[in-house]
Amino acid sequence: MTSANTNPPTDDDRYERIWAIVSDIPAACVLNYGEVARLAGLPGRARMVGRALARAPARLKLPWHRVVNSRGEISFRPDSSRHQRQRELLEAEGVEFENNIIDLERHAPSSVLDRMLWGP
DNA sequence: AAGATGACTAACT
Protein backbone atom coordinates (compact mmCIF):
# COMPACT_ATOMS: atom_id res chain seq x y z
CA MET A 1 0.00 0.00 0.00
CA THR A 2 1.16 3.43 -0.82
CA SER A 3 -0.24 5.55 1.94
CA ALA A 4 -1.65 3.48 4.76
CA ASN A 5 -3.82 5.35 7.15
CA THR A 6 -1.98 5.07 10.42
CA ASN A 7 -3.74 8.01 12.00
CA PRO A 8 -5.88 7.22 15.01
CA PRO A 9 -9.61 7.42 14.34
CA THR A 10 -11.19 10.77 15.03
CA ASP A 11 -14.67 11.31 16.40
CA ASP A 12 -15.77 12.24 12.92
CA ASP A 13 -14.55 8.84 11.71
CA ARG A 14 -16.57 7.21 14.45
CA TYR A 15 -19.71 9.15 13.61
CA GLU A 16 -19.41 8.06 10.00
CA ARG A 17 -19.08 4.41 10.99
CA ILE A 18 -22.19 4.76 13.12
CA TRP A 19 -24.10 6.42 10.30
CA ALA A 20 -23.08 3.60 7.96
CA ILE A 21 -24.45 0.97 10.33
CA VAL A 22 -27.73 2.80 10.87
CA SER A 23 -28.22 3.33 7.17
CA ASP A 24 -28.14 -0.44 6.70
CA ILE A 25 -30.90 -1.28 9.17
CA PRO A 26 -33.71 -2.79 7.06
CA ALA A 27 -37.27 -1.53 7.28
CA ALA A 28 -39.40 -2.98 10.09
CA CYS A 29 -36.24 -3.86 12.01
CA VAL A 30 -34.90 -2.17 15.10
CA LEU A 31 -31.51 -2.15 16.78
CA ASN A 32 -30.68 -0.66 20.13
CA TYR A 33 -27.99 1.94 20.68
CA GLY A 34 -25.56 -0.54 22.21
CA GLU A 35 -25.89 -2.92 19.27
CA VAL A 36 -25.25 -0.18 16.76
CA ALA A 37 -22.19 0.83 18.74
CA ARG A 38 -20.85 -2.72 18.73
CA LEU A 39 -21.51 -3.16 15.02
CA ALA A 40 -19.63 0.08 14.44
CA GLY A 41 -16.67 -1.28 16.38
CA LEU A 42 -17.36 0.88 19.40
CA PRO A 43 -18.44 -1.47 22.18
CA GLY A 44 -19.64 0.24 25.32
CA ARG A 45 -20.27 3.53 23.61
CA ALA A 46 -24.03 3.53 23.15
CA ARG A 47 -24.21 7.18 24.10
CA MET A 48 -22.06 8.08 21.18
CA VAL A 49 -24.66 6.55 18.88
CA GLY A 50 -27.29 8.91 20.18
CA ARG A 51 -24.90 11.77 19.75
CA ALA A 52 -24.06 10.67 16.21
CA LEU A 53 -27.73 10.52 15.26
CA ALA A 54 -28.36 13.96 16.70
CA ARG A 55 -25.53 15.28 14.56
CA ALA A 56 -26.34 13.38 11.39
CA PRO A 57 -26.81 15.63 8.35
CA ALA A 58 -30.37 15.43 7.02
CA ARG A 59 -28.86 14.83 3.60
CA LEU A 60 -27.96 11.28 4.69
CA LYS A 61 -31.63 10.39 5.12
CA LEU A 62 -30.80 7.90 7.85
CA PRO A 63 -33.49 5.57 9.18
CA TRP A 64 -32.73 6.96 12.62
CA HIS A 65 -36.12 5.88 13.95
CA ARG A 66 -35.01 2.24 13.82
CA VAL A 67 -32.71 2.79 16.78
CA VAL A 68 -34.30 2.40 20.21
CA ASN A 69 -32.99 1.75 23.69
CA SER A 70 -32.02 -1.62 25.18
CA ARG A 71 -35.45 -2.06 26.74
CA GLY A 72 -37.18 -1.66 23.38
CA GLU A 73 -38.48 1.80 24.18
CA ILE A 74 -38.20 5.05 22.31
CA SER A 75 -35.69 7.13 24.20
CA PHE A 76 -37.28 10.55 23.67
CA ARG A 77 -39.54 11.88 26.40
CA PRO A 78 -42.95 10.26 25.87
CA ASP A 79 -44.72 13.62 25.69
CA SER A 80 -42.34 15.04 23.09
CA SER A 81 -43.13 15.50 19.43
CA ARG A 82 -39.93 13.67 18.53
CA HIS A 83 -41.17 10.65 20.43
CA GLN A 84 -44.47 10.78 18.61
CA ARG A 85 -42.72 11.17 15.28
CA GLN A 86 -40.47 8.17 15.85
CA ARG A 87 -43.40 6.03 16.85
CA GLU A 88 -45.32 7.02 13.73
CA LEU A 89 -42.42 6.14 11.48
CA LEU A 90 -41.99 2.74 13.12
CA GLU A 91 -45.66 1.86 13.09
CA ALA A 92 -45.87 2.92 9.45
CA GLU A 93 -43.45 0.15 8.59
CA GLY A 94 -45.19 -2.45 10.71
CA VAL A 95 -43.33 -2.33 14.00
CA GLU A 96 -45.70 -3.18 16.82
CA PHE A 97 -45.77 -1.67 20.28
CA GLU A 98 -46.97 -3.46 23.37
CA ASN A 99 -47.37 -0.87 26.11
CA ASN A 100 -44.90 1.51 24.46
CA ILE A 101 -42.40 -1.31 24.18
CA ILE A 102 -41.12 -3.06 21.08
CA ASP A 103 -40.25 -6.75 21.22
CA LEU A 104 -36.59 -6.45 20.35
CA GLU A 105 -36.24 -10.13 19.61
CA ARG A 106 -39.16 -10.12 17.20
CA HIS A 107 -37.93 -7.05 15.37
CA ALA A 108 -34.26 -7.91 15.27
CA PRO A 109 -33.01 -8.02 11.66
CA SER A 110 -32.35 -11.77 11.87
CA SER A 111 -35.90 -12.46 13.07
CA VAL A 112 -37.45 -10.31 10.40
CA LEU A 113 -35.38 -11.97 7.71
CA ASP A 114 -36.27 -15.36 9.07
CA ARG A 115 -39.97 -14.63 8.80
CA MET A 116 -39.53 -13.30 5.27
CA LEU A 117 -37.88 -16.56 4.22
CA TRP A 118 -39.80 -19.11 6.24
CA GLY A 119 -42.99 -17.38 7.26
CA PRO A 120 -44.33 -16.78 10.78
C1' DA B 1 -12.27 25.88 33.00
C1' DA B 2 -15.38 22.93 35.43
C1' DG B 3 -19.74 21.03 35.95
C1' DA B 4 -24.01 19.45 33.84
C1' DT B 5 -26.24 16.98 30.28
C1' DG B 6 -27.68 13.45 27.35
C1' DA B 7 -31.47 9.84 21.33
C1' DC B 8 -27.19 4.76 26.74
C1' DT B 9 -26.57 0.39 29.46
C1' DA B 10 -25.43 -3.37 32.60
C1' DA B 11 -25.31 -4.34 37.15
C1' DC B 12 -26.41 -3.54 41.36
C1' DT B 13 -30.09 -2.76 45.48
Add this chain to the structure above:
DNA sequence: AAGTTAGCCATCT
Protein backbone atom coordinates in the same frame (compact mmCIF):
# COMPACT_ATOMS: atom_id res chain seq x y z
C1' DA C 1 -40.13 -4.31 40.05
C1' DA C 2 -38.42 0.11 40.33
C1' DG C 3 -34.75 3.07 41.53
C1' DT C 4 -29.73 3.91 41.94
C1' DT C 5 -24.82 3.69 40.47
C1' DA C 6 -20.97 3.49 37.71
C1' DG C 7 -19.11 3.65 33.34
C1' DC C 8 -19.49 5.94 29.05
C1' DC C 9 -17.49 10.78 26.87
C1' DA C 10 -18.41 14.56 23.47
C1' DT C 11 -21.01 18.83 23.97
C1' DC C 12 -23.14 22.35 25.99
C1' DT C 13 -23.41 26.05 29.73
